[in-house]
Amino acid sequence: MVALAQTPPSADRLRAMDDFLAEAWADQVGHDDRLRGLAVEVRFDRGVAHVTGEVAEPAELRLVRDRIGRLAGVFGVWCRVRVAGRDPVVVDLGCGPTKQWPGNLGLDIFPAPGVDAVADLSGSLPLADDAVDVFFAVHILEHLIDFLPLLDEAHRVLRPGGVLHVMSPWWGHVNAVADPTHVRLLDVQTIKGICLQRPPGTPRWYPLHAGCDGASIFADLTPVPADADPPTRAHLARFFD
Template identity: 60%
Template sequence: MGGEARQQRYDDYLASVVGELLAHDARVRGIDVTAEVDGGVVHLRGRVDRADQLDTVRRLVGRLAGVHAVWDRVRVAGRDPVVLDIGCGDQRQYPTNIGVDRRRTPSVAAVADVARPLPFRDASVDRVFAVHVLEHLIDFLPLVAECHRVLRPGGVLHVLSPWWRHVNAVADPTHVRLLDTQTVKGICSGPDRPSWYPLHVGRDESTVFADLTPLPPGEDPDERQLARFFD
């Protein structure tokens, strides 16, 4: 069986497991959220009354083996999330995302160099997608710090980058950084930079995935959660 066919079958399996969890787990039963799975990424859609309900769904789904990341387009208390898609180029991850790139395309709503401060207010967005962006920056920590600044408490930064051992990491001559899951550990905590709590971190044979939520100043990530994902 080819890799793509196997992944599709596993996605179908994960979708059924997530569906059973949403239907029967007492902690989330009755919540108006549905899920689709694509390449090990679970896409949640629907609406909830409170943010903690969505947090519970994310946490339970993220515990399932084979889930690489949990993304959502879920209304919370009647409000749609504000989502940035930085370095999106010609394609946003969701059509309603706010595309941010230094090159104007039909997908870009805000023209900005992501290597410089982002043109958004503090704590003004709910999600930030950085999909195949970090590997193009010699120093991506300032961008990560900017994502921390613009995210609201409880917001999520979604990172995808080529895994350093896969050919995709070195085949593109514009890639200047190599990443591993251990790189994400360094992103989560370090001197003189904002800290992150890792909701989910993993990889497949080609890609590193990370879902990170910002921690308040002076707070470090839980060592038990770091041990879950990192050596």
């Protein structure tokens, strides 16, 4: 059976969706006492929520992430939030000259303005265990023949409760094949495989969010210990077939 192509939303529709999401989030904050007093700012850009500000404890950040992620039309929840007075350590993998937020630590195989450390992402990351709060892997995985070692390294380096943000071209869009340096095709079901279908003893991930806008796939993943309970069927049904 041939899969039907998805058409990405137009720029006008994406702007309208962002306006809707901003209104929906404001309405949710207005009706939830747990959210109303939090000093966070949420900006929506083409369906991705960009969250900044400060919270008193990790549980408050988890609550914000979860409530935003439940809004229909959100493809990802990207956070750079101070927790208990501490700035998060945020790393852009393969950043080139562009970082997702100024002040992030940039790693890339090639030196360039904005690259803070030169590193081969197919090997070990020059970072200590439990040292990072947030990783961005934006348009990176499709360039790696085997990206699982990079995910394993991100799992090692992330602190408990940390998040890996993934964005890659969707396999059914021309962007996936137009760049000759792309060596992998990805789908939302690839994220399911990362979280649920790897052999016992390999690092485990829990999907906080996953989605596709018809051009790109998005995933927010958090590392979990080997003995953690698996995601519920209801949670997985939000993202995967």
